[in-house]
Amino acid sequence: xxxxxxxxxxxxxxxxxxxxxxxxxxxxxxxxxxxxxxxxxxxxxxxxxxxxxxxxxxxxxxxxxxxxxxxxxxxxxxxxxxxxxxxxxxxxxxxxxxxxxxxxxxxxx
Numbered sequence: 333x334x335x336x337x338x339x340x341x342x343x344x345x346x347x348x349x350x351x352x353x354x355x356x357x358x359x360x361x362x363x364x365x366x367x368x369x370x371x372x373x374x375x376x377x378x379x380x381x382x383x384x385x386x387x388x389x390x391x392x393x394x395x396x397x398x399x400x401x402x403x404x405x406x407x408x409x410x411x412x413x414x415x416x417x418x419x420x421x422x423x424x425x426x427x428x429x430x431x432x433x434x435x436x437x438x439x440x441x
Contacts, residue, residue, distance in 0.1 A: 410421065
């Protein structure tokens with residue numbers, strides 16, 4: 333009987349100890365989850381600002397590229413020649429489409 337009582341006490345103490353450490357592990361898991369969530373939120377905020385700045389820079393760059401191309405003319409089908417004079421080509425093109433004289437025009441700048 334005394335051995336059975338000792339085993340029962342040992343079992344009760346072990347159960348209390350396991351419950352205690354189980355609670356500690358549970359608390360640790362909860363703290364770890366909270367830390368992970370806070371870190372992820374902070375990292376998201378740190379990444380969001382450069383993403384927005386990058387998007388703004390890309391928009392500005394696209395707008396500048398479009399603005400630069402506004403006055404461009406793409407000539408397709410005209411063979412490229414060595415030492416060609418683009419001003420002469422533009423004058424010939426203007427004549428072909430009945431465009432007013434471009435001698436002093438901004439088209440040649």
